[in-house]
Amino acid sequence: MIAIVDYGLGNLRSVKYALDRLGVESELTSDPAAVARAEAVILPGVGAFGEAMANLRELGLVAPLRDYAASGRPFVGICLGMQLLLTRSEEHGLHDGLDIIPGQVVRFGQELTVPQMGWNQVRQARPCPLFEGLRDEDYFYFAHSYYCRPDDPAVAVGLTDYGQAYASTLQQGNVLGCQYHPEKSGPSGLKMLRNFVSLIKEQV
Amino acid sequence: MLAKRIIPCLDVKNGRVVKGRSFVNLRDAGDPVEQGRLYSEAGADELVFLDITATLEARQTIRALAAAVGRAVFIPYTIGGGIRELDDIKALLQAGAEKISINSAAVRKPGLITEGANAFGNQAVVVAIDAKRVGGGGTGFQPVPSESTGYKPVLPKWEVYIDAGTRATGLDAVQWARRVEELGCGEILLTSIDADGHTAGYDIELTRAIAGAVGIPVIASGGAGGPEDIWRVLTEGQADAALAASIFHYGQYTIAQVKEYLRDRGVSVRL
Numbered sequence: 141m142i143a144i145v146d147y148g149l150g151n152l153r154s155v156k157y158a159l160d161r162l163g164v165e166s167e168l169t170s171d172p173a174a175v176a177r178a179e180a181v182i183l184p185g186v187g188a189f190g191e192a193m194a195n196l197r198e199l200g201l202v203a204p205l206r207d208y209a210a211s212g213r214p215f216v217g218i219c220l221g222m223q224l225l226l227t228r229s230e231e232h233g234l235h236d237g238l239d240i241i242p243g244q245v246v247r248f249g250q251e252l253t254v255p256q257m258g259w260n261q262v263r264q265a266r267p268c269p270l271f272e273g274l275r276d277e278d279y280f281y282f283a284h285s286y287y288c289r290p291d292d293p294a295v296a297v298g299l300t301d302y303g304q305a306y307a308s309t310l311q312q313g314n315v316l317g318c319q320y321h322p323e324k325s326g327p328s329g330l331k332m333l334r335n336f337v338s339l340i341k342e343q344v
Numbered sequence: 345m346l347a348k349r350i351i352p353c354l355d356v357k358n359g360r361v362v363k364g365r366s367f368v369n370l371r372d373a374g375d376p377v378e379q380g381r382l383y384s385e386a387g388a389d390e391l392v393f394l395d396i397t398a399t400l401e402a403r404q405t406i407r408a409l410a411a412a413v414g415r416a417v418f419i420p421y422t423i424g425g426g427i428r429e430l431d432d433i434k435a436l437l438q439a440g441a442e443k444i445s446i447n448s449a450a451v452r453k454p455g456l457i458t459e460g461a462n463a464f465g466n467q468a469v470v471v472a473i474d475a476k477r478v479g480g481g482g483t484g485f486q487p488v489p490s491e492s493t494g495y496k497p498v499l500p501k502w503e504v505y506i507d508a509g510t511r512a513t514g515l516d517a518v519q520w521a522r523r524v525e526e527l528g529c530g531e532i533l534l535t536s537i538d539a540d541g542h543t544a545g546y547d548i549e550l551t552r553a554i555a556g557a558v559g560i561p562v563i564a565s566g567g568a569g570g571p572e573d574i575w576r577v578l579t580e581g582q583a584d585a586a587l588a589a590s591i592f593h594y595g596q597y598t599i600a601q602v603k604e605y606l607r608d609r610g611v612s613v614r615l
Contacts, residue, residue, distance in 0.1 A: 149464070153440045157414045187465040220465075250559075253584065255467045255530050257561045259389055259614040260346045279347060279614040281420055283442070283467040283530075301345060324420045324442060326384065 142166040142337070143178035145205070145221075147195040149187040155218065158323035158330060164337050172204040179340045180214040181205070183221035184323075189229040189245065189286070192220055193237060202238065209240045214339040215315045216270075222310060222317030223288055231286050241312045243290035252303045255285045260300050260308075262320070268297040268311045270318070272335045278328045280320035282308075287319065314339075347614040348578045348606065349389040349585035350599055351563060352592045354379055356395045356425070359405050361593070374593075376409055380417045383592070387599045388419065389614060392445070392533070392563075392587060394472075395425030396508060402426055407435050414440025422470055424533075428453075433460045437468055445533055447472040448506035451513055451520075454527055461528030469531075470563075471524040474509050475502035475517035475550055476537040502536075502550050509537050517550070518557050525558045532562045533587065539567030543590055546573055551581035563587050571597060571605035578611055 144155050146168040159166040166182075167174065175181055183205065185192055196202050209215050209225075217225045226237045229245035237245070248254045259279040264271050287306045290296055298309025300319070310317035316336065322329035354361045354376050361374045380391050393413065395406040403426060410423050423436045424445030433444050433456075449456055450471045460469040479501050502517035521532055534554050536547035546567045555562045561584035564577040568588035577583045591597050603613040 151437050151440065151442060151468075153411075153438060154414055154442070157440060158418055160415070161418070186468060188462070253559060253561050255560070256346060257467060257531055258346055258349050258584065282346075283420070285466070321420070321442075324418060326419050330418060 141178055142180045142182060142340075143174050144168045144182045144184060145175065145201065146170045147185070147192060147199055147201060149185055149192055149195065149220075151186055152184050154321075155182055155184045155323045158333055159337070162330060162334055162337065170199050170201070172200050175201065175204045175208055178208070178213070180337065181208055181216075183215070183217040183224060185218065185220035185224065186283070187220060189220065189223060189231040189237070190233065190235040192224055193235055196224070196238075205238055206240060209315050212314050214336060216336050217317040218323070219284060219319060219321055222319055223286060225310070225315060225317055226288055226290065229286060240315055241290055241295060241310060241317070242292065243288055245286050246289055247286050249303050255283055256302050257283050259325075260302060260320070262298040262300055262308055263305075264297070265299050266294070266297040266311075268309060268316070269339055270309060270311075270316060270332050270335050271298070274328055274331055280318070280322065280325040280329060282320045284319060288317070345612045347389070347612050349563070350387075350574070350602055350613070351390045351392055351585055351587045352383045352388050352599070353392045353394060353565065353587045353589045355589065356393050356406070356409065357397050358402075359409065362396070377412045377416050380413050380421065383599070384417045384419045387603060387615070390419060390585070391417065391421040393421060393423050394445070395423070397426070403432065407439055410436045410439035410441045422533075424470070424472055430456065430459050430463065433464065433469075437464055443468050443470050443531070445470040445472045447474065450524060450529075451504065451506050451515065454523070457524055457527040457529050461530065466528045466530035469529050470533050471529040471531075472533040472535065473517055473520060473524075473554070474505045474535045474537050476505055476509075476512075477501070477547070477550070478503045500549055500553070502553075505537055518553050521554045521558050525560050529560065531560055532558065534562055534564055536566040540565070541590070542567060543569030545569060546577040546581060546586070548576055548581045551577055551583050555582040555584075561585065571602045574602055575606055575609055575611065578606070
């Protein structure tokens with residue numbers, strides 16, 4: 141079973157709708173035990189970083205998510221969910237993240253229209269199983285004001301240009317992240333979710 | 345590169361898509377979920393559903409619609425119309441909408457913008473501004489300003505209207521746009537009441553005035569008659585996205601035709 145982590149923020153339903161469309165079973169859950177036994181975990185999310193971490197703490201999900209990441213099973217963070225994987229964010233004051241992928245979450249420059257809202261391209265800087273069968277520089281849907289700056293540039297497997305090139309797809313072993321919303325990115329996004337789901341089968 | 349967005353708008357009344365001229369004389373143009381799915385397949389970047397029923401029962405209808413669209417459409421969509429409180433916002437976002445749009449409620453209760461942004465992020469909160477030209481500028485003849493004639497140019501101004509364009513608020517549209525940005529709104533859906541429904545082009549001056557005044561994205565709406573109008577509002581008008589209804593609903597242009605036109609003129613689009 142794929143666990144879609146529900147920590148009381150935003151639009152989780154659309155990830156579930158997309159998996160339903162792919163014919164893949166999933167559950168929305170806030171239960172640490174469900175995360176611990178999941179075959180794959182999706183950490184979605186929109187909203188504010190500090191509030192998201194506070195909710196994860198309150199639900200007792202921080203340690204289970206970190207343990208899960210260390211288990212080697214497929215894990216993807218989407219949008220805010222990807223940012224939560226990092227060490228720290230500067231969104232409305234400094235907030236500690238899950239610190240699974242070392243790095244900082246910082247704001248786009250003042251000269252840019254923020255949030256970045258709309259379809260932008262993902263340049264495949266390094267091979268990543270999420271990109272399987274997708275063309276380089278394909279478009280995905282973004283809606284965010286902060287972006288990830290991982291300490292190790294090698295984990296930035298996909299890059300997007302907005303003012304500058306920044307990490308829009310992350311991979312650190314079994315832990316993946318998409319700054320964009322694959323569940324809202326049409327056929328390319330559904331293909332990417334399919335690629336994520338297929339990582340489960342490779343495990344067995 | 346971030347693409348300019350083309351957004352078909354579906355006005356929904358009693359669960360059916362309608363589109364009128366200047367908010368009256370509505371005509372029926374189909375089932376919203378099916379239309380949304382078709383537009384998504386045709387290359388729309390986003391969809392906007394505006395519920396213009398504005399009755400209490402409509403709230404349930406639009407929530408059901410939000411969920412039905414979510415199951416069938418895998419591009420972002422915004423739902424607007426009749427949103428009055430945080431619970432309405434929450435219900436629509438949880439049903440699967442990417443964003444909600446508030447208009448009259450934002451004017452009556454500006455704190456709702458901030459509440460929504462704090463709870464769901466500012467990218468989820470769109471403020472719709474319906475603006476009407478109230479003086480100066482305009483597209484007609486104006487004498488050349490000079491000291492000898494004593495003529496001073498009158499700068500154009502636009503007033504914010506609410507309640508489906510029926511009630512003037514006294515608010516200046518540019519100042520209101522700045523204010524909603526401060527309050528936490530993540531995007532402005534800007535409709536020119538003068539241009540809406542007339543397919544004679546967007547109000548470029550209005551769009552540029554608002555886009556230049558704020559640091560958040562602006563969706564231009566009202567007046568699209570063809571690809572050239574859309575090109576103008578995305579370039580001269582400095583809009584981030586263009587919303588259109590009639591030209592798509594009645595099959596005058598496809599989304600692909602509009603995007604090809606834009607691409608050939610150097611505008612970044614998702615094709």
